[in-house]
Amino acid sequence: MRHVLSVLVENEPGVLSRVVGLFSGRGFNIETLNVGPTLEDGLSLMTITTSGEEQIIEQITKQLRKLVTVVKVVDLTHLQSVEREMVLIKVNAEDERRAEVLRIADIFRCKVVDVSGNDLTLEITGDQGKIRAIVSLLQRFGIKEFARTGTVAMRRSMQVD
């Protein structure tokens, strides 16, 4: 099962390779990994999506907590949380198809961030389902380039059953 882990780490050189090395060295899988500094000095937040059986996920979270540079690990999977990912898609949009691409972009509330005679570059944010949906819709026009950030996630303030 897919899990989203929110990992607070000391912001110091080598911390990323400690985390990544833990996954590769123990044969765990990373699907996406996103890192950025927090508002608190010296701390960074990583969002890691991974998958595996419960026992593996338990090992991953425990092993992460054991790293001296890891301050906190939260598995967001069983909590209500907000998940977003940003993607840049450069899609074929020659004259006769341009309007159709723009219509799809509009439906998905994408932003057009670059344009040329032959293509459009769209910026889209959303959860994994939304990203999957627009990618599958745009594929028939031909996607030239594709760049994604990986998931960032946060626990919702209200945990309503």
Next chain:
Amino acid sequence: MERTGAQVLLECLLQEGVESIFGFPGGAVIDIYHHLPEYPALRHFLVRHEQGAIHAADGYARATGRVGVCLVTSGPGATNTVTGIATAYMDSIPVVIITGQVPTPLIGNDAFQEVDIVGISRPCVKHNYLVKDVKDLAWIIKQAFYLARTGRPGPVLVDLPKDVLQAKTVFEYPESISMRSYNPNLAPNRRQVRKVTELLRRSRRPLVYSGGGVISSDAGEELTWLCRTLRIPVTSTLMGLGAFPGDDPLWLGMLGMHGTYAANMAVGHTDLLLAVGARFDDRVTGKISSFAPSAQVVHIDVDPTSIRKNVNVDVPIVADCRQALRGIREELEICPDLPDWSEAHQPWLEQVGEWQRDHPLRYTFSEEPIKPQFVVEKIYELTKGEAIITTEVGQNQMWAAQFSKFHRPRTFLTSGGLGTMGYGFPAAIGAQVAFPDKLVIDIAGDGSIQMNIQEMATAVSYNIPVKIVILNNGYLGMVRQWQELFYAKNYCSTCMHLNPDFVKLAEAYGAAGFRVTRAADVERVLKEAFAVPGPAIVDVVVEPEENVYPMVPAGAALTDMLLV
């Protein structure tokens, strides 16, 4: 007063109570060596290979329970310690490794003797540091020692660039440590402890399975109290030998691949397995699905990652073993209507006793060639368990574990997790440095002793009177045994055709050398070797194709044993 980084480091070591450093100089650490004579309280032992230094620091740590210290230069000096770091990591041994590094402006430039040792060692250290500013040096050293010895102990590496060692600062040793990301849990959860006492009360066939954690947390006494009071039989891992007295009737011997019949059968039939400071290594469990099939499992370990890593656990207790065992004792002492333990466990103890009687460890004696097990027995007889025994890795190690008895913690030093050939001799040097008046014996094979034999020069030059007993069968015996049993006797590359003359080798280094070929001479020669004032090698020519039994083939159930 301003001091250089090198002096700050040495001041820190003094503050940490370090007495002995095992090391090898080089360009990057020359500043440390330059200032070393100013600190006569820090004894430095010059080894002949950096692997010797780290194993010696590790042996010192295992024998004393204190942090071992190893000091090497950058590049090859640093990489030569990696095997020893991994050895200490796998066995949770507190060691601080100081490595030199090229000056900070050269880092990343492929400078002479530059290597990214922080990167290389990352998977096999508890933590590591690259010091970039001399102002950080003191607190980093303080943290390094703290991390090495607390929680689940382990090796911590500190990489010191040459310009940091030369830069000046005012030395101030921090008084306390606060790390928001490192707070090992030591006290057991009360509710979990209560669950354990409840299980103990109901169990009719309990078994204690203890490991190295009992030794590193000094919980031997608590363990012994629990087992003797509740009349619970005890088995342990290789790493746990010595925590429970080896001459107690409740002692079953080691379990696992080369464990005793009684220990492995007990695991197969217990209804309550109390695992204390052990991590369910594959050499212990055999086939996981048939490990302790009818037992509820209690697992006490200070490291949460050990719990449920390999086996399912009914009652996990994340705590220091000693505190957890004390917690159980306190809970039992206030518990009303406890059963009469002797009575409750009598049928179980009888069953276990029957297994012990029917299938003891044994071998067939022969006068010539000598049986290796006989040599180990003789060593035990002569030392009565008072010596510190180290081992190399392989058959020699298993026979040492099987045919000696260990009565006290920290008297059996062996590379358990990593299985590092070449460990025993330098580790013995480290242990002997800590206990100059004790008899320290490395039980070795002819293969593994050659992996760090150069340390004989260290032993001779500091008159460290370690005794090496080589069980010389002319083979890489354990691999040969596997080839015999599972690979149709294809003895490919396991015959040591050209062993040196170990007696002459000892003499070439200035040590004493002895050779024995007949069982009748073993005792006399061992006595003679143990009595010489300096280091000695006893080359015992043993039966070449003797095997270690019992044996559980890799991946088989523990109760599926090959007996003699």
